[in-house]
Amino acid sequence: MRIFNQQGYDATSVSDIAASLGFAKSALYHHFESKASILELALDDALSGLESALDSAVRDNGSASAQLRQFVHSAVGVLTARLPQVMLLLRVRGNSEVELAALQRRRAFDQRVAMIVAAAQEEGMLRKEIDASVATRLIFGMINSLVEWYRPDGPVDAAELADDVLLATFDGLQTHP
Amino acid sequence: MRIFNQQGYDATSVSDIAASLGFAKSALYHHFESKASILELALDDALSGLESALDSAVRDNGSASAQLRQFVHSAVGVLTARLPQVMLLLRVRGNSEVELAALQRRRAFDQRVAMIVAAAQEEGMLRKEIDASVATRLIFGMINSLVEWYRPDGPVDAAELADDVLLATFDGLQTHP
DNA sequence: GTTATTACAGACCGATCGTTCAGTAATTCG
């Protein structure tokens, strides 16, 4: 996963992976069916993590507004905790069966989230000037962009970051009089 | 650029490009030096667009707060107007000389932006609970994520989107009493 | 300590990669 993310999946050869493990590439095929199956494991892990975070948020809260707040917070948690997997998921382009399946599963997930955002807007939580589907994409665009810079061993604390994202998305970065 | 973005640069062969143009792949080498040079043209265009938008924002405004607001707005404009180029830029991983050069140029650009955000925070425009560098990444994470879904022929208007992003980043998506 | 079983190495496969080159068609120019 580390090399996939550094170079990109397609730019990474099976030899690259094997070399970084100190093995011959044929050794990899003793443990994995194919290059794609390695990717598949990571994508499944990322999707499972996000899905169960959403499930919990829905289960734990009555209103869509509360569900959304909890999910935004926990989505940052999943992203920081399973950074390599989510990183791979967000870069999938649909070039193979494995990638297409992951994209489809992600689309279904995104639609569930969009429904909650729309409901939260109906509840009066979100301003109506901005279309619900646009709002959804802006919120999770910000969250997903964390994979581009957040690093577990970096200076930013994951828990604080989740709070910051909640504040930024819902209350804005500007000071208010 | 369209095919690079659909499949990813590495997953796109020169034959793919030639075929979609109705040419033999050798014909491409009459117009371009290499596959990498095609990428280079696009990356240069994206970077130039963003840089000149930043230059204008700095030139047109006195305070960092005003500079930031204008640049956020115009960055969305550059992104929507030069979607394919910016899309490519944001996916560069540094796998070649061309990509490394683009990454370096982008890092310098990002630092200029980060300085303005920090100055805007000093001016009292941005809340101080959130670190300036984190705020920078959240803002432009949201903006850059537009390439993942915005399409010129889609239902979302580019001008409205720029306003929405401005509202979302600075005032937040939540309604206020 | 013999025997399974697991874990690897190295050579090799066909396919495809980016690129080159010699030659031909199409277009422009005087």
Added chain:
DNA sequence: CGAATTACTGAACGATCGGTCTGTAATAAC
């Protein structure tokens, strides 16, 4: 119209790709 330039084709290049196969170490089981 003929000459020069531009645009393109098709075959071929070495390199590298994901994957397979045979065989040999290392480990575990009894």
